[in-house]
Amino acid sequence: MIHITTIGYFFLVVFGAFIGLLGSVMGVGGGVFIVPLLVLVFNIPIQNAIAVSLISIIATSSAVASVNVEKGLANVRLGIVMELTMAAGSIAGALLMSHLPTKIVSLAFSIFLFPVSASMYLKSRKKIVVSNFKQERTSPIGGTFFDPASGQNISYKAERMPLAILFSFFAGALSGLLGLGGGVVQVPVMNILCKIPIKAAAATSNFMIGVSAAASALIFYKKGYVISDISFYVSLGTLFGSFLGMKFLYKAKSEKIQTLFSVLIFIVAIRMIFKSL
Template sequence: MITAFALVFTGICVGFLSALLGIGGGALIIPVMVIVFGYPIHTAIATSLIVIVATSSSAASVNVLKGLVNIRLGIYLEMITAAGAVAGGLISTNLPEKPLTLSFSIFLLIMAFLFYKGTRAKDVMEYQQKDTSGVFQAKFYDTQKKEYVTYKAKNIPYTTLLSGFAGLISGSLGLGGGIFKVPAMNAVSKLPMKTATATSNFMIGMTAAAGALIYFKSGYVQPLPSGMMVIGVVLGSNISARTIGKIKDATIKNIFLIFIVFVAIQMLIRSLG
């Protein structure tokens, strides 16, 4: 009973942070399940993927209604990401975990540096862009700034490549891929941070579902941790989705940058342990 309550509480915390940052929460769920609750790594990954689906489903509906999600861009990128997730799920069952985790942590540190530089570059719009025409153009009402924001996604080929890699990582390590998608959409495609996190949340559920099928067929899904975590995540992500509009973009960016570095160090330790 105590374990069940602890799992629900963990889910609430993960759900809040995941919906705020546009990530699946796997980077938080997996180490907690392995270190604190003592579950095997493959069970932790399977649970993580299922929880990510719940996080996305819960927060995405609220964000879509607010107009924060760029649906056309999300669907396009998700086709690439889902293919990568299936490939990643198949690869992870045939490759040792440590080399994959080491590569992931190194790449993540590089990504953190590029995200830090990119979000402070002059051409990362403070929202309004001169050319806002195109298939991936959209707008939303920023409740914090109290004005409508119009933007256009740029550098789509580069973001497409990063989305495919995000899917590969998702299926391999039980992550939602948001930790790559958000920097790609914000720093590379120049989307507002709120739109980047909301669109990432919209996408990660589909990405995780593709990878979760592989683990489900392999028998790694356990009802207790999955069910309790999902209950907590739904509660936490709903709270977060209703408060994201009141938080400044700069605050979200700083929290996300800290999170990237935290995950990179955590994965580096895990790969060398």
């Protein structure tokens, strides 16, 4: 039986709001922060913490996507194509969880994150070149959105989709294995590999991570790991933070989001290396 005081619940809502704000701006679910907090501060077993994290990821994803889909920031076509392999990876990850040594997976993942972080940081230092594609869409995987920060309509077309789809499987597998949404992989893949503007990449990632989190959450729910009241308070906070964060995402400068994301990936990589040693 897990006992949490009223102040503890209040703290969960506030922390959830912070995670929701961060997640909606950067396209991640915040699992890398929620799981350690619940384990280290509230002494919640890791499986339960992962389950709570997955529930709050669904809340963030649904809230953010419900706004960004209409604004054209989240690309539903790109999202559904990548979700296909992401969902498959998510199931494979959840099934492999009991067979694969998690430490080796964590180590391999963290080593992969360093060049990604460096690449995103270097990209954020360069001046953003606004694509001036014609408004016609020759590829079904492309889109246009209005960016208030630059005051222009930005059009893009996704490149190297087969490779991105492959990485999406890997992102899904991480969701099942480690209880993450997978946004920490999806955003750099879409931004660096597919040349999708960071705001559209973050919004599309947020749109997708709900599916991988739901696929894993169903398995955790059936195993009885979901703690309903804690999940509610954390999700309540993330919902509030998500709606605040979306206003920020829409107005923020793209290069600042990229810098912030590269720092986040670096922190995640360091944390995972220590965890796997």
